[in-house]
Amino acid sequence: MKAIVCRELGPPEKLVLDEVADPGCGTGEAVIRVRAAGVNFPDTLLIEGRYQMRLQPPFTPGAEVAGEVLKTGPGVKSLAVGQRVAAVLPSGGYAEQVCAPAQTMLPLPDSLDFVHAAAFPLVYGTALHALDQRGQLQPGETLLVLGAAGGTGLAAVQLGKLLGARVIAAASNEAKLGFCRNHGADETINYERDSLKQRVKALTGGRGADVIFDPVGDRWAADCLSSLAWNGRWLITGFAGGTIPQIPANKLLLKGAAAAGVFWGSFVAREPQKNLDNFKRLFAWQAAGRLQPPVTRTYPLAQAGQALRDLLERRATGKLVLLP
Ligand SMILES: NC(=O)c1ccc[n+]([C@@H]2O[C@H](COP(=O)([O-])OP(=O)(O)OC[C@H]3O[C@@H](n4cnc5c(N)ncnc54)[C@H](OP(=O)(O)O)[C@@H]3O)[C@@H](O)[C@H]2O)c1
Structure with a gap:
């Protein structure tokens, strides 16, 4: 072959x-x-x-x-x-x-x-595990997604909407942001052109995002920490930007916030039944024409x-x- x-x-x-x-x-x-x-x-x-x-x-x-x-x-x-x-x-x-x-x-x-x-399987499996088991995203909460036009990012945008969140998509150019809007994003941020921190602040009336899905890491990590709401959850999913960020723990303390690691491959091996339950939901959304x-x-x-x-x-x- x-x-x-x-x-x-x-x-x-x-x-x-x-x-x-x-x-x-x-x-x-x-x-x-x-x-x-x-x-x-x-x-x-x-x-x-x-x-x-x-x-x-x-x-x-x-x-x-x-x-x-x-x-x-x-x-x-x-x-x-x-x-x-x-x-x-x-x-x-x-x-x-x-x-x-x-x-x-x-x-x-x-x-x-x-x-x-x-x-x-890979992007939806990862994104649903992140948003649900790790982030406990609730209807009405605000979800910020980095790398939002990429594989896991767009999956998080689509699932965030299906879970009832208000979704802010962050990506590096206008074409990618348009793609995110076409797939349900409520708001967009060009994080190469504008300050991620300032734009999240403006879009949330100063409150910040309840959940941040972050497959990028690198130089945006400091802005992610600053953009968390009280009780926020920062879902550390990957480092596509290249550098693995160091976290000043005091910022989590001050916001009663959590940085949660996401490792879907280990979740599948350690909690196979929960993963199968996730896929029942994903396939049901797909069959109903709500997820593609x-x-x-x-x-x-x-x-x-x-x-x-x-x-x-x-x-x-x-x-x-x-x-x-
Ligand atoms: N934790 C897990 O279980 C799990 C599962 C799957 C994937 N991952 C990880 O998640 C990350 C993203 O995976 P993906 O499938 O979403 O990748 P992808 O489709 O390539 O999307 C990644 C996004 O990151 C942004 N980015 C910023 N700086 C970049 C750079 N220097 N090189 C490439 N992309 C850059 C790009 O968006 P902009 O141009 O808009 O910035 C790109 O769309 C990877 O690190 C991957 O290993 C983790």
Whole structure:
């Protein structure tokens, strides 16, 4: 089969499309014929050796796929050959086939095609876990989202609205802010042009945001702390901006506020039932026409490096998907 291979750690341009052996299928596992693979920021970190999980080359990146079950290993009773599924994986998704534990695969509702299914689990799983379990976002509260036109950011914008919040979307240019408004954002802030802190203050009558979904970190962290309302919750989700910020703890104390870490992958492993409950809600919203992943561009598998470069250069909006 064909697969994208990382032969040495480095930038996306080092990835190659190669012919590799078809995957085997052990006890409790199933092989998916990949019809679409989601492109995610952590993939850029993995191939550079900067992700929390380190892999030694050669390996195939790719954390999110949708397709049909091609074969099942011994002991697999929950899946049938031909069934449509999505899966989130540690790696291996940028390929024509991938093997994964059957119990981690999500059977797909008819309402989700493969392209949108490959863009669904990681960002919505992360954003709902963040807003609900970690942030306890309530109807009527104000949610500020950074990197709001990106994968997890736009998911947080959409879910914030579904959970009844007033959503302020922050992003780096007007096109991205328009994209956020088209997906439900009530207010927008261009945080490259304007002061994030001053604009949140103005938009909330000086109160601040109840919940901040932050997948960016870096130089905006100080403004996030200043923008928290009394009892605010700052959801530390990622560091797409590059630098991991240090937090002056006194600012949390003064606002009775909390900085909460979000690690969806560990949540799935440690609290699988709660994660499945989250997906029941997500699929119900999707089937009712209230939630759709914003896939803005698809690429042939061979252009995986270009897709990752587009993410790194902040050119992407919503979700990018590879088509093997
Ligand atoms: N904690 C978890 O469980 C979890 C799960 C999934 C992802 N993540 C992490 O969350 C972060 C965002 O993931 P994502 O899928 O939303 O990524 P994405 O689609 O690439 O969006 C990230 C956004 O960050 C902003 N950004 C600011 N500085 C940037 C820079 N130097 N390079 C790239 N983007 C920059 C960009 O928006 P502007 O141009 O508008 O600033 C971009 O749209 C990553 O660090 C990822 O590892 C964490």
